[in-house]
Amino acid sequence: MSQASEPSTVRPDRPTGSVVVVALVSAISGLLYGYDTGIISGALLQIGDEFDIDHGWEQVIAASILVGAVIGALTCSRLAERRGRRGTLLLVGIVFVVGSVAASLAPSPILLSLSRLVLGFAVGGATQTAPVYVAELAPTAYRGRLVLFFQIAIGAGIVIATIVGASETISWRLAIGIAAVPAAIMFVLMLRLPESPRWLLREGRLDQARAALAHVRPADADLDSEFGEIRDNVEAEQEAGTRGWSGLRAAWVRPALVVGCGLAIFTQLSGIEMIVYYAPTILTDNGFSDSTALRVSVALGSTYLIAQLIGLAIIDRVGRRRLTLLTLPGAAVALFVLGWFFVTGNDGKEMTPWIIATLIAFMAFTAGGIQLMGWLTGSEIYPLATRAAGAAAQSASLWGTNVLITLTLLSIMNTIGTGQTFWMYALFNVAAFVFLYRMMPEMTGRSLEEIEHRLERGEFTPAGFTR
DSSP, X not given: OOOOOXXXXXXXXXXXXXXXXXXXXXXXXXXXXXXXXXXXXXXXXHHHHHHTOOHHHHHHHHHHHHHHHHHHHHHHHHHHHHTOHHHHHHHHHHHHHHHHHHXXXXXXXXXXXXXXXXXXHHHHHHHHXXXXXXXXXXXXXXXXXXXXXXXXXXXXXXXXXXXXXXXXXXXXXXXXXXXXXXXXXXXXXXXXXXXXXXHHXXXXXXXXXXXXXXXXXXXXXXXXXXXXHHHHHHHHHHHSSOOHHHHTTSTTTHHHHHHHHHHHHHHHHTTHHHHHHHHHHHHHHTTOOHHHHHHHHHHHHHHHHHHHHHHHHHHHHHOHHHHHHHHHHHHHHHHHHHHHHHHTTOOSGGGHHHHHHHHHHHHHHHHTTGGGHHHHHHTTSSOGGGHHHHHHHHHHHHHHHHHXXXXXXXXXXXXXXHHHHHXXXXXXXXXXXXXXXXXXXXXXXXXXXHHHHHHHTTOOSTTGGGO
């Protein structure tokens, strides 16, 4: 077990323009994640017609990016340790370009799926690396908001994707291929950004680490105190045997792993991907026109983004745990009501406004709550020596759950019914509430070093963080 020094009082350091730029450039990878996963929702209607494929192939095409994301998350955890957070994000930018161009030129559903597998590698690598990179550069008081730029960018990408899909005038090939442009921009801008000072200290590059920290702090910041705290923590970790993937098995690290992976799984079991990927398909299968279904997707994507912006504004004041527990019941109720519409046959045209309103309500509750936490917690709850591995395990849990949902959702709906499927996901939200109420501590306002210190003292519980 590491013996980190007693953490210092949290400093209200203000964010500089440099650290905001770091968060914004890193967030481009989140924009690409949202766009590349969201664009398939509307594109599937065109792809199905062009390739003459059934729902089985549609599920494979949608899920291939998720399989790649699992591979990318696990692979990039090791790259982030060897090449650094910034170096890994540079590689991710290149893969985004290659995958986008290949998918846009794919002549068959098989090659399209393989190209989206490559894209998935970049998506998984970005979700594992970008939040950690920003968290390790951000001042404590603003860490939540700066890391969540990534999450907001995901919402923006989804909105753009739904608007492009709803236009019905843009070829799916152009819609997918155009993502190569922001990926190339991210790569160029990332070349000018600093590496994580925590990673540089682990590599023994003290002067570069101090310069990197100074680059993203105000001139009048207490740099000596923060740098000393980080250095002490790094030295303690290097002396300990708890590091990397093997370190995740340590008893004192396990509570963070359980909370992180459990939260990641429940972000997907909330039903968000069911709506993002398959809303047009679900609605058209139940009598809605293609144009109406695509317009609903735009409304849902816009709601996602607005709810996340609200969450971004309040999360560091309301708190991670409290915000999640306040919004989960609303998401569960919305899904129960939505299921009731379909089970009782109240899903005709006259009920269209009510169905759409319930879908929007669900999106607002889930996007403004639990969806904010998946990438944020992975960047802050693990000890430094296991942070990349912990974030990778959390990302892999999220993407693995997503793969199972995407590959089985339409089949489950055909077997048990649309309404009953919504009820099943409502129960998952209830289970998420119980799990997080019992297991997730409030980490708002805690430095990364203090969170680690609480973890090693066995205080990583809701009650432990109140002492």
